[in-house]
Amino acid sequence: MAKTSTRLAAMGLALGAALTLLGTTGSAHAAAQASGTTLQPNSNVRAEPNTSSRVLGTTTSQALMYIVCFKHAQYVKVGNYGTDVWYYGDVDDRGTNPMTWYHNPWVWGGNVNVGADPAPGIRECS
Numbered sequence: 001m002a003k004t005s006t007r008l009a010a011m012g013l014a015l016g017a018a019l020t021l022l023g024t025t026g027s028a029h030a031a032a033q034a035s036g037t038t039l040q041p042n043s044n045v046r047a048e049p050n051t052s053s054r055v056l057g058t059t060t061s062q063a064l065m066y067i068v069c070f071k072h073a074q075y076v077k078v079g080n081y082g083t084d085v086w087y088y089g090d091v092d093d094r095g096t097n098p099m100t101w102y103h104n105p106w107v108w109g110g111n112v113n114v115g116a117d118p119a120p121g122i123r124e125c126s
Contacts, residue, residue, distance in 0.1 A: 036064035037119075039091060043111035045102045049073035049086035056105050061095025065107060069125035070118045076108050085109035085117035088125055 041061050047054040049071050067089040075084040087109060091102040109117035118124070 036066045036092065038113045039063040039065045039107060040111045040113065041095070043107060045091050045105040045107055047105065049088075049106040049108075051076060051108075053106070056102055057093070057100060059091065059093045059095065061093070063094065064092040065112055066090045066092070067112070067114075067119070067122055069123050070109070071106075071125045073106075076110060078110055081110050083109040083117040087112050087114075087119075087122075 039059055039062065041059055041063075043059045043063070044051075045056045045059065047056055050073055065087065067087045069089075070085050070087050072084045073086045075082060085108075086106045088104065088106055091105060091107065093100045093102070112119075114122075
């Protein structure tokens with residue numbers, strides 16, 4: 001009986017440690033996601049910063065965008081908002097099944113939820 005209790009206690013400690021590590025990993029992943037900004041649903045993800053470039057895909061839901069830099073390029077106006085700012089980075093479209101990642105695309109600034117174009121703290125692409 002003592003051996004069984006000791007084994008169960010050891011298994012409990014191991015399980016607790018594993019759950020703690022999973023919780024830490026999940027928190028780190030959530031923190032990394034929080035550093036991304038959101039991209040509106042139905043946004044075209046493009047090969048170059050203009051509307052005549054190839055569309056790599058269109059977001060199906062509110063996606064995450066991890067912005068590397070921005071560029072002043074083609075001016076686009078939709079409704080009452082217009083800007084010549086385009087953002088470059090990675091897009092994580094979780095609305096697709098399986099999830100779709102776009103690496104190094106361009107997205108028009110009017111579709112990126114940053115508050116101002118260009119967003120403060122984001123460097124200009126060289």
